[in-house]
Amino acid sequence: MDLQQMRYVVALAETRNFTRAAERCSVVQSSLSHRIAGLERELGVRLFARSSRRVELTSAGAAFVAGARECLAAADRAAADAAAATGVVRGRLAVGVIVTAAAVDVPELLQRYRAQHPQVSVALRSGRSDDLVMAIREGDLDIAFLGLPEGEQPSGVESVVLDHDRHVLVVPAGHRLAGAARVTLEEIAGETFVDFAAGTPARAQSDQAFTAAGLVRDVAYEGAVVELMTRLIARGLGIALMPSAYIRPLAADSPELALVPVVDGPRRVEYLAWSRFNPSPATRAMLDVLGVRTPAQHGRPTTG
Known part of the structure; x- marks a missing residue:
C-alpha cells in the first residue's frame, strides 16, 4: 500500500x-x-x-x-x-468567508499572500459563520472571516476581533423613511422585512435586537445572496437591516437604495478564526500577512 x-x-x-x-x-x-x-x-x-x-x-x-x-x-x-523548515511555505490553505465580510478586503489580502507565498494553493468557501467555525474545528477549513452578533464569540477555535460595526436600515429610495436622519426599531417594526435565513448568525443579529426591544416583525423574504436581497428592496418588497461597512459601498452605486442610521439597531463583530490545534505553515503565513501575532502557547492572540 x-x-x-x-x-x-x-x-x-x-x-x-x-x-x-x-x-x-x-x-x-x-x-x-x-x-x-x-x-x-x-x-x-x-x-x-x-x-x-x-x-x-x-x-x-x-x-x-x-x-x-x-x-x-x-x-x-x-x-x-x-x-x-527551509523557509519555503507550500501546500494548501482553505479559507472560509461570510458573504458580508467587510473588515478585510479578501481579494486584496489574497493578492498579497500570493505574492509572498506563490507555492500555496488557496481554496475559498463561502458560508454562514457557525458552519465555517464548525469546518475549522473539523479540519475542513484552516482560517475564516466571520460575523457574529455583539456578545458572541467563535467557540472552540482561536480568534481575534477585526472590527465592530452597526447595522443600518436599507430602504427603497422612494420609501417614507428614505430621508430620515435616524430611526428606531419601534418605528420600523411594522414594516415588511427582507433578511437572511432564520437560524443563521446573520439573521440572529437583527432578531436579537428586536427581541431585546420587545418587538415582533414580519420577515416576508429570506435569502442568502445580498445582491438579490437588495434588488427585492429596490422593488419595494421590503426593507432590511444590514452591516453598514458592507452595504455602504454597494448603496453608493445604487441610487434606488437609501440608508438610514438606526439608533438602537443590531451590532456586529467581525472575527478572524483559525484552528487551535497546530496551525499549518500556510495558516501561520496568512496570520503573518494579516499582522496577527500568536505568542507561543501564551495569552490571547493579538492583532499587530
Missing part, C-alpha cells in the same frame, strides 16, 4: 466515476483501476461495489477512505512542515 493508491481510492470515492477520478489524479483510467484492484487484493476486501453504471463505496471502503484521508492529510502536512 502506498499514498498514491490512497489518493486513487479517495478520488474514486468522491467522484464515483473511474474516468473522472483518473482525470483528477492525472493518470489513465486503466492504471487507476489496476492500482485500486491491487489494493483490494492486498487488503482482502472490496472497497467499491461496481456495476456498468454505478460505483459506490462498500462499508469496508467507507472505513478505509476515512483513514486514508487522515493519512494523506498527515503526509501533506509533513511535506509542508519540511518545506517550511
Whole structure:
C-alpha cells in the first residue's frame, strides 16, 4: 500500500466515476483501476461495489477512505512542515468567508499572500459563520472571516476581533423613511422585512435586537445572496437591516437604495478564526500577512 493508491481510492470515492477520478489524479483510467484492484487484493476486501453504471463505496471502503484521508492529510502536512523548515511555505490553505465580510478586503489580502507565498494553493468557501467555525474545528477549513452578533464569540477555535460595526436600515429610495436622519426599531417594526435565513448568525443579529426591544416583525423574504436581497428592496418588497461597512459601498452605486442610521439597531463583530490545534505553515503565513501575532502557547492572540 502506498499514498498514491490512497489518493486513487479517495478520488474514486468522491467522484464515483473511474474516468473522472483518473482525470483528477492525472493518470489513465486503466492504471487507476489496476492500482485500486491491487489494493483490494492486498487488503482482502472490496472497497467499491461496481456495476456498468454505478460505483459506490462498500462499508469496508467507507472505513478505509476515512483513514486514508487522515493519512494523506498527515503526509501533506509533513511535506509542508519540511518545506517550511527551509523557509519555503507550500501546500494548501482553505479559507472560509461570510458573504458580508467587510473588515478585510479578501481579494486584496489574497493578492498579497500570493505574492509572498506563490507555492500555496488557496481554496475559498463561502458560508454562514457557525458552519465555517464548525469546518475549522473539523479540519475542513484552516482560517475564516466571520460575523457574529455583539456578545458572541467563535467557540472552540482561536480568534481575534477585526472590527465592530452597526447595522443600518436599507430602504427603497422612494420609501417614507428614505430621508430620515435616524430611526428606531419601534418605528420600523411594522414594516415588511427582507433578511437572511432564520437560524443563521446573520439573521440572529437583527432578531436579537428586536427581541431585546420587545418587538415582533414580519420577515416576508429570506435569502442568502445580498445582491438579490437588495434588488427585492429596490422593488419595494421590503426593507432590511444590514452591516453598514458592507452595504455602504454597494448603496453608493445604487441610487434606488437609501440608508438610514438606526439608533438602537443590531451590532456586529467581525472575527478572524483559525484552528487551535497546530496551525499549518500556510495558516501561520496568512496570520503573518494579516499582522496577527500568536505568542507561543501564551495569552490571547493579538492583532499587530
